[in-house]
Amino acid sequence: MVTLAEVARHAGVSASTVSYVLSGKRSISAPTRERVEHSIKELGYHPNAGARALASSRSNILALMVPLRTDMYVPVMMEIAIAVATTARSHGYDVLLLTGEEGPAAVRRVTGSGLADAMIVMDVELEDERLPLLHAARQPTVLIGLPADTVGLTCVDLDFTATGALCAEHLADLGHREIAVVGEAPAVYERHTGFAERTLEGLRRRAGELGVRLLHRPCEGSYESMDGALSRIFDERPGTTGFVVQNEAAIDPLLSLLRRQGRAVPEDVSVVAICPEQVATQASVRLTSVAIPAQEMGRRAVELAVAKLAGRAPEEQVTLLAPELTVRASSGPAPGTS
Secondary structure (H helix, E strand, O other), X not given: OOOHHXXXXXXXXXXXXXXXXXXXXXXXXXXXXXXXXXXXXXXXXXXXXXXXXXXXXXXXXXXXXXXXXXXXXXXXXXXXXXHHHHHHHHOOXXXXXXXXXXXXXXXXXXXXXXXXXXXXXXXXXXXXXXXHHHHHOOOOEEEEOOOOOOOOOEEEEEOHHHHHHHHHHHHHHXXXXXXXXXXXXXXXXXXXXXXXXXXXXXXXXXXXXXXXXXXXXXXXXXXHHHHHHHHHHHHHOOOXXXXXXXXXXXXXXXXXXXXXXXXXXXXXXXXXXXXXXXXXXXXXXXXXXXXOOHHHHHHHHHHHHHHHHOOOOOOOEEEEEOOOEEOOOOOOOOOOOO
16 A cells, blocks of 8 residues: 555655645645645555544545435436435545435434535425434535425425426416326325425416316325326316326336226327436337436535535525426327317
């Protein structure tokens, strides 16, 4: 293992100069810095993490809290996590991944131990029980998601309220007056998870403004649960001609069941999904959709965390990514309107 002293000898400087280049605690001339950095790269030197943490009071680790619940679509969560890890590495940080459903206990473990310099928190609920601890923590925090009260918080998310409104507008513009929303599993709404609640809020508000009737049914996402939900939808609202799906697992069962019932997409019913681009384009009918910008959310969360650590970001900042609806083969004019 290459030592700091060996780097110093190779660069022709003192060991303290190498240390200052690494820590940034003192100003070093550009030529000297370049010489030291060249030696570090050529020799393959990696500072000892423990010693570096003691010297700088920094661990160079970001904690990512991403509870992997069975009622959530894990591929999206992991896509965000990969974007966080990749971006963090480009800024010189490693990522500590916390996947348990510990809630406040996980926050206490990170804040009390100094395991990480900053925290990135996912699966945010409107009244998230972790928020009081995050407000009191000395480590900067960035939420990927939006609680009900964002005062004093830094958050990044897709604008799910605008997403719901955009889906309602698209179907209304095509003449659909009866829309059903196939939502996430019931537990997601029982927890008042922010993205699901905000999407529903946007859908309901815009549908009401446009004179469109809206019916919401949560769904576990299995073929059996989708079969039951679809039967209830057509029993209650037989005139339903538009579907908005915010449940990736339910997409294939829904399309299959509609086909089995002899309802053609989009001739008889239109389907709009809120899902990753890959899911929309690989479905049995290419879906009109609003994409989940997972990589962008992960990247921005890290950049905000790094900016907060450097003192370059305000204490409170909400970044909402504007939704974009891509029209594909699954949506068309309501029957009888073309």
